[in-house]
Amino acid sequence: MHSLIIFASGKGSNAAAIIDYFKKTGEARVSLIVSNKADAGVLDIAKREEIPFLIVDRQTINQTLILEQMASYEPSLIILAGFLWKVPDQIIKAYPDQIINIHPALLPNYGGKGMYGHHVHNAVLSAKDTESGISIHYVNEVYDSGNIIVQARCPVHETDTPDMLAAKVHKLEHYFFPRTIEYLLQNK
């Protein structure tokens, strides 16, 4: 069975979607959750699902100990699901082509530092774009610039609020993220 490590800073609805999906298929399991926020909702999910978790700070995420801890779970993929810090180069180098991220817009638009959550949706609405969506991509040393694996789109209406757009984007994320992970695991 494939082992997955999830990095997340927030509520963890994507983490929950991934955990639930692979519980059904039995093809993979989330073996570790890493968060930079001690009060992140994703840690409640980890506790509920009895998944080991690690809380990192700026120092510990840069130490080799985290690499040793991650390696002990022998991950097939490292999944960034709303992880707000840049992943240190030592982790990226240790897992070439094995780290993927989900971004709540159609990259290369609306990416880069500071572009997360409602900042992204506000920018899409201000630009009067008629569509938005999600991008699932490999992670390299530069924010939101790794090769794109999958994009999915949704319409944006003039009357959409940031919350309404976020809900549409989340729906796409929860559907496509687990299935893209499954595709990658099957085509390794």
Ligand code: GRF
């Ligand atoms: C998602 O919209 C994801 O695209 C972004 O952060 C959000 C995380 O949401 N990178 P959740 O914590 O999975 O609910």
